[in-house]
Amino acid sequence: xxxxxxxxxxxxxxxxxxxxxxxxxxxxxxxxxxxxxxxxxxxxxxxxxxxxxxxxxxxxxxxxxxxxxxxxxxxxxxxxxxxxxxxxxxxxxxxxxxxxxxxxxxxxxxxxxxxxxxxxxxxxxxxxxxxxxxxxxxxxxxxxxxxxxxxxxxxxxxxxxxxxxxxxxxxxxxxxxxxxxxxxxxxxxxxxxxxxxxxxxxxxxxxxxxxxxxxxxxxxxxxxxxxxxxxxxxxxxxxxxxxxxxxxxxxxxxxxxxxxxxxxxxxxxxxxxxxxxxxxxxxxx
Numbered sequence: 417x418x419x420x421x422x423x424x425x426x427x428x429x430x431x432x433x434x435x436x437x438x439x440x441x442x443x444x445x446x447x448x449x450x451x452x453x454x455x456x457x458x459x460x461x462x463x464x465x466x467x468x469x470x471x472x473x474x475x476x477x478x479x480x481x482x483x484x485x486x487x488x489x490x491x492x493x494x495x496x497x498x499x500x501x502x503x504x505x506x507x508x509x510x511x512x513x514x515x516x517x518x519x520x521x522x523x524x525x526x527x528x529x530x531x532x533x534x535x536x537x538x539x540x541x542x543x544x545x546x547x548x549x550x551x552x553x554x555x556x557x558x559x560x561x562x563x564x565x566x567x568x569x570x571x572x573x574x575x576x577x578x579x580x581x582x583x584x585x586x587x588x589x590x591x592x593x594x595x596x597x598x599x600x601x602x603x604x605x606x607x608x609x610x611x612x613x614x615x616x617x618x619x620x621x622x623x624x625x626x627x628x629x630x631x632x633x634x635x636x637x638x639x640x641x642x643x644x645x646x647x648x649x650x651x652x653x654x655x656x657x658x659x660x661x662x663x664x665x666x667x668x669x670x671x672x673x674x675x676x677x678x679x680x681x682x683x684x685x686x687x688x689x690x691x692x693x694x695x696x697x698x699x700x701x
Contacts, residue, residue, distance in 0.1 A: 661680065
């Protein structure tokens with residue numbers, strides 16, 4: 417006898433309780449949902465653009481360079497920017513594009529390649545004909561420019577190495593001996609002047625076509641010295657004393673005694689008025 421408090425599902429072979437059928441159905445739905453969740457990421461990956469992920473591995477980046485970048489460089493750039501161009505005397509701009517180091521180092525205009533930064537790479541700007549126009553024979557197709565931009569943005573993978581020999585800096589000894597600091601001192605004879613300093617002053621005046629001031633007498637010299645150093649005129653007694661001291665002495669040929677002039681200047685520098693005059697200038701500064 418079948419209990420009255422249980423529900424059964426009738427099959428050809430036996431009676432199966434309804435609860436067992438429901439439990440089995442729930443398990444089947446859960447298993448199907450899990451399989452679907454696992455399959456979604458895989459299906460999404462199949463829908464991605466191949467260009468977004470085909471250079472993720474080092475091998476793929478290398479293959480991209482060998483297939484898309486190196487042939488263009490060889491065909492359009494090596495003639496003027498390689499070691500071969502050096503041997504033929506055709507190197508331009510001191511720029512080598514036959515090695516990664518040469519591209520990063522750049523030439524006369526600076527680095528041509530900044531890995532990871534297409535906008536800062538002079539090579540890409542030249543290919544776009546923005547600042548320079550390379551190759552000069554004609555602008556390359558847009559697809560090639562896109563490949564270069566993608567290659568640089570992806571790190572500029574490049575297996576080529578710099579085989580450029582190091583340039584030995586040698587100095588020509590004979591040319592070096594001509595450097596101005598190694599030249600012996602030479603005396604420049606005064607030209608039409610009694611003092612070497614006057615000779616240089618007269619030379620500059622002649623360049624500017626200016627006539628030098630005429631020679632003045634001792635009285636004017638004394639007053640100029642007083643005004644220049646002290647900012648004051650000499651008293652009549654001080655002026656007369658200075659004039660007497662400037663009289664030519666034994667063995668002197670000038671109209672004004674050089675020894676007397678030196679004594680006049682030293683005396684003015686020792687006066688307190690000299691310090692007061694120049695202290696005003698320094699205090700203003």
